[in-house]
Amino acid sequence: MVLKRLGLVLSIWFCLLLVFSSAPALAQSQVASVQAQASDPTASRPAPTTPNSNSTYFPETGHYLGGTFRAYWQRYGGLAQFGLPLTEEFQELNPADGKVYTVQYFERNRFEYHPEFKNTFYEVLLGLLGRQATTGRTFPDAPAFTTTSRRFYFPETRHSLSNGFKTYWESRGGLAIYGYPISEEFQEGGYTVQYFERARFEYHPENRGTPYEVQLGLLGTNLLTATGRVLPQAFRVQPEPGSVVQGHALQVTVSAAGGQLLGSSLAGVKLNFFQQGDKQVAVAGVVSDAPLRPRLLVTEIKDASGVVRRFEQNIGVLAGQFEQQQIEVDPTVEASLGSDEEQARERARVYSFYNTVTPEKLWTGRFSWPLSVKAPITTPFGSRRNYVGGGYEVHDAIDFGVPSGTPILAPQRGRVVLAEFQKVRGGIVIIDHGLGVHTAYFHQSRIQVKVGDMVSTGNLIGYVGTTGLSTGPHLHWEMRLGSTGIDPEEWVGRNFIAADEVNLVNQTPSHSRVYRY
């Protein structure tokens, strides 16, 4: 079965060699007209001003991919197989046959266009980059053996293929994509590698069990560099996760080394970045009543040559599970709340703190729960509340029903920016955790901190009460990213902007929503 399949790909390969060697040179006039453009094919291009379905712009490198090359790139493995485009299409003399072809370089390979094979399998051919990268080197032959299903021997190049590299080679295109092995496995650059006519396989034990265990060498990058060309700076914008539940947050990591991050916004709301090593990281919140359609994440980075690359990424919004509640407010409580004007002033005062961005990150790691006792959640985050007699609101906070006098503890490090008694919110404390992240604690009977205090995880803030607009003793705990209310429970489970990037995955514990310790 395996041999039969191998026979099939081998026959394709011989056919390919035949047609390859008979490829005609381009007409001189075509070559001349391209040379006349005289622009550096590696130089980054600005982002398109109007959408164009004929080509895809890659802001990572500032290059376009279109037409037949795009169709080939998409069909045979895309980013994982070929990498990002490093050039535009241009004319280049091919050292393998001394002829000029339209080519485009990618991080891991080179595409060559052969108009003489239009509408056939060979219209686009991959460059023999494994051969080019090893020019002048010789690799010892493997002793001949009979091919088995576990181990292949190729008399054409006198090399063998087995184990993980064989699995990778077979499952991702075989001869047509990689060509024959031209070396055995050996150690190079700290990795086990093997060269093929069109690729270098690298084994990455640090990625064991992931799709990145075997990676392709950056032969396109290496070859372009060796010809003395200046490569485009590679930038990346990585949102995590790519789809967010209403009321949750996403982390955006930008790699813009050598360039300048001009800014980033989600649905028009500016992100606040934190420098972490050679990357910049920000957290963006999605409001709990956000419409269930993608939100646009826009990031602009200026490269060293002044070209602005614009990244546009759609962030999916997923429905949260929210409760519906009917709330009846005691008339005597309502009477004590003050006029609409007073209430608006109180709200504006609170939001002025939420909207203040401290540029340093004061928290480290996950957040703790603000209570150390068993605390039933009386109103979960995001509950849709209807007030008896009129009025509707979304409750962007968690309410814990606990007795008056229960100690309230800081869930993370931060600075107290507000500590006072208000008509609606009662005894309120706001802690600034930096980068626009705040937590707030309402309805306290007594407050134990003052403005300017630095608090650490577990420090006493105050005591539970029922001051302000409250139907009984409880702690109202909210979290804000700017003015956006987000679910604090997510921050108990996930380490946002972790010092250790391995920790970025969502680790929300799956336990009952009703009781907390």
Ligand SMILES: [Zn+2]
């Ligand atoms: Zn509440």
